[in-house]
Amino acid sequence: xxxxxxxxxxxxxxxxxxxxxxxxxxxxxxxxxxxxxxxxxxxxxxxxxxxxxxxxxxxxxxxxxxxxxxxxxxxxxxxxxxxxxxxxxxxxxxxxxxxxxxxxxxxxxxxxxxxxxxxxxxxxxxxxxxxxxxxxxxxxxxxxxxxxxxxxxxxxxxxxxxxxxxxxxxxxxxxxxxxxxxxxxxxxxxxxxxxxxxxxxxxxxxxxxxxxxxxxxxxxxxxxxxxxxxxxxxxxxxxxxxxxxxxxxxxxxxxxxxxxxxxxxxxxxxxxxxxxxxxxxxxxxxxxxxxxxxxxxxxxxxxxxxxxxxxxxxxxx
Amino acid sequence: xxxxxxxxxxxxxxxxxxxxxxxxxxxxxxxxxxxxxxxxxxxxxxxxxxxxxxxxxxxxxxxxxxxxxxxxxxxxxxxxxxxxxxxxxxxxxxxxxxxxxxxxxxxxxxxxxxxxxxxxxxxxxxxxxxxxxxxxxxxxxxxxxxxxxxxxxxxxxxxxxxxxxxxxxxxxxxxxxxxxxxxxxxxxxxxxxxxxxxxxxxxxxxxxxxxxxxxxxxxxxxxxxxxxxxxxxxxxxxxxxxxxxxxxxxxxxxxxxxxxxxxxxxxxxxxxxxxxxxxxxxxxxxxxxxxxxxxxxxxxxxxxxxxxxxxxxxxxxxx
Numbered sequence: 001x002x003x004x005x006x007x008x009x010x011x012x013x014x015x016x017x018x019x020x021x022x023x024x025x026x027x028x029x030x031x032x033x034x035x036x037x038x039x040x041x042x043x044x045x046x047x048x049x050x051x052x053x054x055x056x057x058x059x060x061x062x063x064x065x066x067x068x069x070x071x072x073x074x075x076x077x078x079x080x081x082x083x084x085x086x087x088x089x090x091x092x093x094x095x096x097x098x099x100x101x102x103x104x105x106x107x108x109x110x111x112x113x114x115x116x117x118x119x120x121x122x123x124x125x126x127x128x129x130x131x132x133x134x135x136x137x138x139x140x141x142x143x144x145x146x147x148x149x150x151x152x153x154x155x156x157x158x159x160x161x162x163x164x165x166x167x168x169x170x171x172x173x174x175x176x177x178x179x180x181x182x183x184x185x186x187x188x189x190x191x192x193x194x195x196x197x198x199x200x201x202x203x204x205x206x207x208x209x210x211x212x213x214x215x216x217x218x219x220x221x222x223x224x225x226x227x228x229x230x231x232x233x234x235x236x237x238x239x240x241x242x243x244x245x246x247x248x249x250x251x252x253x254x255x256x257x258x259x260x261x262x263x264x265x266x267x268x269x270x271x272x273x274x275x276x277x278x279x280x281x282x283x284x285x286x287x288x289x290x291x292x293x294x295x296x297x298x299x300x301x302x303x304x305x306x307x308x309x310x311x312x313x314x315x316x317x
Numbered sequence: 318x319x320x321x322x323x324x325x326x327x328x329x330x331x332x333x334x335x336x337x338x339x340x341x342x343x344x345x346x347x348x349x350x351x352x353x354x355x356x357x358x359x360x361x362x363x364x365x366x367x368x369x370x371x372x373x374x375x376x377x378x379x380x381x382x383x384x385x386x387x388x389x390x391x392x393x394x395x396x397x398x399x400x401x402x403x404x405x406x407x408x409x410x411x412x413x414x415x416x417x418x419x420x421x422x423x424x425x426x427x428x429x430x431x432x433x434x435x436x437x438x439x440x441x442x443x444x445x446x447x448x449x450x451x452x453x454x455x456x457x458x459x460x461x462x463x464x465x466x467x468x469x470x471x472x473x474x475x476x477x478x479x480x481x482x483x484x485x486x487x488x489x490x491x492x493x494x495x496x497x498x499x500x501x502x503x504x505x506x507x508x509x510x511x512x513x514x515x516x517x518x519x520x521x522x523x524x525x526x527x528x529x530x531x532x533x534x535x536x537x538x539x540x541x542x543x544x545x546x547x548x549x550x551x552x553x554x555x556x557x558x559x560x561x562x563x564x565x566x567x568x569x570x571x572x573x574x575x576x577x578x579x580x581x582x583x584x585x586x587x588x589x590x591x592x593x594x595x596x597x598x599x600x601x602x603x604x605x606x607x608x609x610x611x612x613x614x615x616x617x618x619x620x621x622x623x624x625x626x627x628x629x630x631x632x633x634x635x636x
Contacts (some may be wrong), residue, residue, distance in 0.1 A: 024435050025450070028450065133358040149354070155367075165599045165605065188366035246455060250459070252459030288463075288464055310518065315560070
């Protein structure tokens with residue numbers, strides 16, 4: 001042990017080289033974080049601060065962006081506002097200071113709920129189908145296995161717009177246009193390829209002997225799958241699920257082309273948040289921040305499996 | 318004597334494990350279970366991917382228009398394919414796509430590999446900084462791309478301010494998204510910002526797959542660092558770099574969301590990548606037959622690239 005450590009030391013980088021490398025990486029990380037930090041900062045600015053020149057880093061924080069992303073407001077005369085009672089809540093207060101009254105909730109919450117339903121629905125389906133197929137491909141002799149696996153992967157390589165044309169026609173015919181079910185099925189079909197490839201890798205790593213031992217003890221193959229393989233594959237299934245969730249959450253091309261009202265998710269909605277006289281940047285930033293927070297949390301949770309996920313399980317480390 | 322019989326019993330029981338297992342399976346045979354497990358996925362993909370694809374192939378030979386569904390459909394043969402492959406506008410879009418793909422992949426590979434080399438030095442806190450660097454690639458290209466339009470605003474945008482600060486030019490003197498020469502670079506910058514971490518992560522795996530003893534042997538032979546890089550590091554990480562390059566190439570060839578939100582293909586058609594052309598033809602001019610033919614051409618191209626990609630995957634896997 002100590003011998004291998006000693007042998008190792010001749011290729012260890014020097015402290016100076018290490019510090020220099022660290023410095024450059026941290027510099028890159030800081031630069032790359034600026035746009036994201038700017039989104040969060042802008043979400044807490046008042047509209048005037050958001051569009052000031054030079055750009056303001058120090059400003060008086062305001063929740064106007066968050067109010068605006070959740071509400072619609074209408075401009076009223078001073079006299080009319082005075083006939084109303086005292087303002088209700090923080091957002092009403094901010095609106096009144098700009099001669100406006102809160103007219104009602106915006107579409108952000110329904111779009112966000114659509115995003116949640118479609119992302120979780122398609123993830124559950126894709127992971128369920130993917131786990132079954134992955135087990136099938138991992139454990140059994142399937143004719144044309146490699147061709148089937150390649151076919152499954154190749155469906156993910158299709159350009160989304162090329163897929164959207166016939167899907168649009170098909171959904172129009174069968175009445176699935178602009179429905180959550182339609183979007184769930186579509187996202188499932190895109191995610192299932194990732195799920196099969198990733199999960200096959202995870203299940204391949206579970207020794208067959210476990211199931212065989214269980215089957216000697218009298219389990220059927222299916223019971224062995226449920227009671228032995230599934231618990232062993234929990235981490236892999238969770239990592240796969242998060243990848244599917246992130247894809248479905250982030251997806252834009254299908255959503256913008258195939259949904260308009262009922263089933264529209266947040267990504268096509270956020271860019272069209274507008275205020276009076278153009279884009280309401282604090283509101284866009286607030287909507288974006290709320291939308292991005294779950295992904296940041298998931299990325300931190302996933303960091304050990306990221307490599308595997310983005311290479312379809314090819315690189316495992 | 319007793320010992321012997323016990324051991325012979327063990328060997329007797331250990332050898333025929335597989336038949337014993339097979340006999341114990343009640344109900345479904347393995348083969349039936351395999352098909353039961355795999356069929357739902359295949360059926361879903363056939364319904365949502367293959368059936369539409371076949372439909373697209375059919376439509377690509379007709380004059381069908383989705384906004385005039387009741388008009389009689391005329392069989393046109395390969396007319397659309399011929400007109401697309403000879404259309405200068407399509408070739409212009411292909412050139413824009415090529416510019417985008419080549420520059421993004423080049424920048425991301427150089428930066429990503431460089432970062433991986435630095436992170437591989439394992440300085441203190443490299444794990445945390447790596448996670449931070451990886452963040453942009455996990456975010457929605459559409460939602461974040463949309464926000465970049467704000468950073469690129471000529472009067473108020475942070476990007477213009479920073480460029481103005483360092484070059485001394487006036488922040489409102491250039492428009493990243495409105496200028497014919499700058500807008501192709503505006504989309505390259507955002508893509509490089511998002512996807513450099515992707516290349517970095519794969520390259521890092523490549524670097525870590527190189528066993529230490531090779532470097533130790535090189536060190537014993539007094540090979541210079543420069544020599545070690547060109548003779549060990551680069552060749553051994555190359556399959557991983559290729560994997561990242563191919564994947565980015567395919568993804569950016571299909572690029573739609575980020576460009577659609579940043580420029581929408583404009584100004585004019587200077588950033589009109591293939592997917593934007595396709596969207597305009599399919600969902601704005603409703604030339605369904607024509608756009609189906611173009612979709613098939615793009616699909617065949619991507620399919621060819623995907624084939625190479627899977628071969629590369631297998632090569633990396635066998636390492």
